[in-house]
Amino acid sequence: MATSTTAFEVPSTQAALLVASPAQPFTLSSTHPVPTLSNPNDILIRIEATAINPVDWKVQQYGLAGAEWPAIMGSDCAGVVVKVAEGVERVKVGDRVLHQGQYVNRGATFQQYTIANANLVAKIPSSLSFSQAATIPVALSAAAFGLYGPRVPKGGAALLPPWHVSESGKPVRKAYKGKPIVVLGGASSVGQYVIQLARLSGFAPILTTVSPHNIPLVTSLGATHPIPRSTPLSELPSVLTSLTSSPLEVVYDAVSAQETQLAGWELLSEGSEGTLVLVLPACDALKQKLAEEEKKGGKRRVISTYATVHGPVNREVGEEMYGVLAGLLERGDIKPNEVEEVPGGLAGIYEACERMKKGLVSGRKLVVRPQETTTE
Structure with missing residues (x-):
């Protein structure tokens, strides 16, 4: 699929956190393929921050119907658009955006790059950091x-x-x-x-x-x-x-x-x-x-409730919400969760999930920065 020109250099491989099968541990890969654009509304996002939710460790432990294995978890994303499919006009390369990922590998967020639907993202106002924005989509x-x-x-x-x-x-x-x-x-x-x-x-x-x-x-x-x-x-x-x-x-x-x-x-x-x-x-x-x-x-x-914008039941409400979300955030009508950044990039997700399992997180959301991942 033809894409827009971009000033960003996009690698062919990336760091990603994989689970081989249900109940298996997280494994950090440094050579996972960067997903490619394949649908008319696709955009490629360089993930700057992703938040951890209880569902992430639950899917890692117990699996999910229809999931592909090895699997990548994660569905809270804030980052920068680095490629867009031909004809996409709602966002452009360089925009700071947030969106809810999916439990399919090309759309998951425990990796450095992910694919999103241009109609289901919101621009991040300058008043919010990537980490703050990453607390918003799923919740x-x-x-x-x-x-x-x-x-x-x-x-x-x-x-x-x-x-x-x-x-x-x-x-x-x-x-x-x-x-x-x-x-x-x-x-x-x-x-x-x-x-x-x-x-x-x-x-x-x-x-x-x-x-x-x-x-x-x-x-x-x-x-x-x-x-x-x-x-x-x-x-x-x-x-x-x-x-x-x-x-x-x-x-x-x-x-x-x-x-x-x-x-x-x-x-x-x-x-x-x-x-x-x-x-x-x-x-x-x-x-x-x-x-x-x-x-x-x-x-x-x-x-x-089915807490995903990607489900057909809530798609109409979801598209309306994403159409106005940037304004709600800009005016302060919607404020993000309080943030605790977990160090170590994607490797920090191990610790974050363990803390959530033990009920040690209250009133704030744990966030990691995938671009800070080291694989040596």
Whole structure:
């Protein structure tokens, strides 16, 4: 496929972190081929920063249906466009961009170069570093699709996004003004973006469970009523009713452990049409409650959102979001997670994944710089 001219020298091989098969260790290669452009909207990105997510070590440990092996993990990317397919006009060589990668080797991010779809990237404002930008794609996708995706399996609560354009030609802002929302796990990477989107959508009060040391963080993002994580989950309904008499339409469970799933379900009033959004599959106990709800004709729903812009369910919402994301970041409407840079380039991912497995990361996102990888 013909490509644009470029001032960047692109090598034929690169450093990449590979997994031979499920449950095998990460292996650093210095001679992995740089992916090539093969589709009309393809762009080649030199990855300057990639963030680590829990799904990365889980896929390394347990595999993923349809994955190619040896496999490259990683899906949070910030970098520089170094090649574009002929006809691509949305971005140009030299642009600083962020995007969500895929679990296919040519589109994964635990390597120095990756392929992205030009329609699914956003330019990075000068106010953000590559490391800050790398914290955004995956967690923002989970938050946005859980709130604004269609009310179908792997979708979301079907709310109107704040960037939706009304018939008058103006974005829909504050569409849910004065309505309450509960975010379980507000200091998590996903929870932080849920809080910010809820604020942009006008929700109030915004209640969130959080460790005491992260209360300043979540309030700075828009949470109006942080609830210490030590508060028994059984007390959440009384906390909610003490603050508002308005019906609760959405609970977003960014933790999705069994106890938070069941607590989130109980927050939705019986007889309501509320939606509980999860980032993991529903536990068996919640499935039983959902089956009972459907049997008696109830309208409460549980959605395990599919946190990728590449899935057909969320593609429309995703393209709209990426079309306005640069502006949201430029204005400070959306702020990145706090960053901790892990040294060692791609080799630092070993340590980062181990820390995440042990639950040693809170309120911030671990980021590595692939171009700093040494293979000697």
